[in-house]
Amino acid sequence: MSAEMLTRYAGWPVIAGAGLAGLSTALHLDGPCVVLSPSPLGENAASSLAQGGIAAALGPDDSPALHAQDTLAAGAGLCDPAIVRTMTQAAPDAVCTLLEWGVPFDRHTSGALDLHLEAAHSRARIAHAAGDGSGAAIMRALIARVRATPRIIVLEGASLRALDVHENRLRGIWAGLSYIPTSACVIASGGVGALYAEATSPSGNRGLGLAIAARAGARLADMEFVQFHPTALDIGDRPGRRPLVSEAVRGAGAALIDETGERFTDELASRDVVSRAIAAHLHEGHRVFLDARKVLAGHFAQHFPTIAASCAAIGIDPDIHPIPVRPAVHYHMGGIEVDARGRSSISGLWAAGEAACTGLHGANRLASNSLLEAFVTGQSVAQDLNAISLPNAHHVADAPPALTSAHDYGRLMSAEAGILRNEAGLSKLRRRLSSDALQDDHALVGAFIAHAALQRRESRGSHWRTDYPERAAPHRNSFILADLPLHATSLEYA
Structure with a gap:
């Protein structure tokens, strides 16, 4: 069967993925583009599930240099220092732009942003919205802006199926059986978490964008670095996504305990350290709980409504009971190898967000740098596309x-x-x-x-x-x- 030619979009940049990175790319572009959204816009995007917020040096005791220092330390010697500096310096402006676009970040009664502390950060620098609903709040604002932007065409129910590359140059893409002749594609399809049995990721996050890029000849990097979040809700052997218990709960003072009530590790160490400590304790036959009963004075649901609802679904009230937790796959530091502009090893192919490997995270992502990277890499890719003239696209493809x-x-x-x-x-x-x-x-x-x-x-x-x-x-x-x-x-x- 021959491919259906979507010639009305010929030559337009195609963005594969409708999470934060994909929508950031679309909104920062100057001209028309096509966004492929496998689900209805806003559904099944990992960005919508993010709880903690976005990291940025916004406090009077903070600076991008300190944010960079914490990022480099968490990355265990494998971060790209230049990328880290660029990203942390861009972070305050990213938050300002999101505020201008209508993201309702939480504030103190004084009007100042309410900044959280999370593991491996030396300062409280996590801007959050709707308590633990930051990702969903950010996505709602961006979706509304996309809906109000006529030059952005969203194809809901459409997924990238393959790239048409000739002599290392993109000449078109397949979205299902439909073919769009184009010399510019941005893969923003998310991570690989759902390849694992226990993950906080949506079921569709199985790295298909990475596989498609690799089959077309793209180089992948840092693929071994799969981050486990230490505290996913322990729902036993039930199938499906593991609800996240945000780093911010530990940042607020909750303790990791076992069934005896004893602490066994430093709750605010980096994610890899805490995950290994919990895994080892579980292996020894213990159960592990996050105890927030004392630190939030009976108001857990007010501070963390999303987590409280997930706990209620399994009969847990965090104001009365310690929360059962265990590690689950949460983020992939690896992906399509890109430069500072988001360009891959294939001419005409860019990547942004978790699907890209920028060098920001090194061997271990610092908490709440993911939404930052998604927004800023989308912006960088769009700026690169805005600065170049795309060649005419007219190739006719087979199936x-x-x-x-x-x-x-x-x-x-x-x-x-x-x-x-x-x-x-x-x-x-x-x-x-x-x-x-x-x-x-x-x-x-x-x-x-x-x-x-x-x-x-x-x-x-x-x-x-x-x-x-x-x-x-x-x-x-x-x-x-x-x-x-x-x-x-x-x-x-x-």
């Missing part, structure tokens, strides 16, 4: 490639590429996924993670090898599809 994403590898990913890793488990994972990766996008992304984790024979940030517990010399991994061992027979990988 898109036939691929599947039918398998669920969640249990295997969690078991072998989780918080604690070793060569035997990662090798098993890579062998299993490699047998499917040429036809299955989920398997391909998982194989990239396993391969990168095998190559990193050290422990650093969110990547912890029990067989290589020490750090080695700092280096970053990047790969293209041809670097993966995907061409062995299925018998070898049985």
Whole structure:
């Protein structure tokens, strides 16, 4: 079957993804663009689930330099210092722009922004909205602005299926069976969390944008660095997304305790440290709880309404009961390797937000830098597109490639590429996924993670090898599809 040609959009930039990064890109562009939104606009976007807020040096005791220092420390030696400086310097203006666009950040009675403290930050610098509903509040404001901007065309129910690249230059994209001739595509499709059995991500966040870019020849970087949030709500073996219990709850003074009521770790250490401590305690047979009963004086729901509602769904009142928690996959530091302008290794392909690997996060993302990165990278990509003249796009394409994403590898990913890793488990994972990766996008992304984790024979940030517990010399991994061992027979990988 031939592709349907959407020639009315020929030559327009196409933005694959309608979370914060995608909408930021669209709103900062000067000309018309197409946004592909797999779900109705605002639904199933990880940005809408973000609780903590956006990090920016806004307080009188703070500065972008201090924000940069904290980001570099959390990144465990693998951040790009120039990118960190650029991003932290841009953060206050980003918050100001969001305020101008109607985001109702919470304020004190004095009128000053109410800034939260979160783990591994040396200052209270997290601007939040609607208590723990920051992501949803930001997205509502941006969606309203997009709806009121006629030059932005949103195709709801449409997903990027493949890129049409010839001689390393984009000439079109497939959205399902529809083809748009274009020389500019921005992948803003989010992370990989739902590849794992337990994640805070929407079910659609399985790295398909990364797989599509890799199949077209793009370079991926830092794929081994998968961040586990220490405190997802422990809902037992129920299927589906794990509700998040925000870092801000610990920032407000809640303690991590076990079933005996004893504390066992520093609640405000970086996410990788706290996640490993909880995982180790669980492995020893303990249960783990976040105890906020004393610190919020019986007003938990007033401060954290979203978390309170999630707790109520499993019969927990945080004012009376400690909250059962356990780590869950929350963010991917890796992705499509891009430069400071968001350009990938393919001419005409940009990436923004969690799908991009900018070098901001290094081996471990600092809390609440994700919404910041999504907004600022979208702005940077748009500024780059605004400054160039796109060539005419008129290529006529055949049908898109036939691929599947039918398998669920969640249990295997969690078991072998989780918080604690070793060569035997990662090798098993890579062998299993490699047998499917040429036809299955989920398997391909998982194989990239396993391969990168095998190559990193050290422990650093969110990547912890029990067989290589020490750090080695700092280096970053990047790969293209041809670097993966995907061409062995299925018998070898049985």
